[in-house]
Amino acid sequence: xxxxxxxxxxxNAGKSTSLLQSAYNYKERGMRAEIFTAAxxxxxxxxxxxxxxxxEASAHLYEAKTNMLHQIRKLTDTxxxxxxxxxxxxxxxxxxxxxxxxxxxxxxxxxxxYGLRTDFLGETFEGSQCLLAWADKMFELKTVCxxxxxxxxxxxxxxxxxxxxxxxxxxxxxxxxxxxMCRKHFRELVWD
Numbered sequence: 025x026x027x028x029x030x031x032x033x034x035x036n037a038g039k040s041t042s043l044l045q046s047a048y049n050y051k052e053r054g055m056r057a058e059i060f061t062a063a064x065x066x067x068x069x070x071x072x073x074x075x076x077x078x079x080e081a082s083a084h085l086y087e088a089k090t091n092m093l094h095q096i097r098k099l100t101d102t103x104x105x106x107x108x109x110x111x112x113x114x115x116x117x118x119x120x121x122x123x124x125x126x127x128x129x130x131x132x133x134x135x136x137x138y139g140l141r142t143d144f145l146g147e148t149f150e151g152s153q154c155l156l157a158w159a160d161k162m163f164e165l166k167t168v169c170x171x172x173x174x175x176x177x178x179x180x181x182x183x184x185x186x187x188x189x190x191x192x193x194x195x196x197x198x199x200x201x202x203x204x205m206c207r208k209h210f211r212e213l214v215w216d
Contacts, residue, residue: 026134027160028125030113032141032152034175034204037167039138041075043109046136048081055106058099059083060092062112073111083111086120093123097131105133113139116151125158143193144180144202145214169206177210179203187213 033039043059050057061073063085074080084099086092096108108127110116116124116137124135137159141152148156156162169175180188180202205213 026128026132028128028155028158029134029136030152030155030159030162031136031138031165032155032162033165034140034167034178035202036076036204037165037175038075039165040073040111041077041079042165043111043136043138044073044075044079044081047107047109050107056104057107057109058096058105059109059111060086060095061110062115063087064115086110086116088117090120091123092116092120093126093131096127096133100131100133105131108133108135110135110137110139113137113155114141114143114149114152115139116154118150118154121151121154121158128160140178142177144178144188145193146177146210147193149193167204169204169209171206171209173206173208175204175206177205177207177214179205179210179213189214 031039031042047057047059059073059081061083071083071085072080073083084095099105127133128135137155139152140149142148167175182188
């Protein structure tokens, strides 16, 4: 029986690396794994998922209007899909997460979604909120704050390196823009 999995963390915990390794394991065994990523995140090229340690793979793109159930059902026209992987799952809409539950329940295809739990203000992304509520299984991937504690928040910095506590929820960036921190250090910079 297929299940919906949500792997979540702060930035730099290895979400994309884990996704790419798991997808590779399927392919190595002759199974078909399909990867999806957010269309607007083109830092590593259009239609690619890449990790900071150099792994990468081609991916289908999803946008806000993409019907995930229809996209995946269409891919099954060319053969059985053994697993679907979703990178940047925090950017999924509520409706898209519902569609992924249909992929699992109706098409019997496991879905492994990887994403951030919260944004730079400590607020839950819509996609993450729905995955936390509806996933069959959830796994936290851990990373560390500069103090050595578990980092479960992300601080956004401006071009001068100052912490930001307002702005659009979505701003694509990497280590130059975001830093993972424990709640104490996040709170000192953003909430206090």
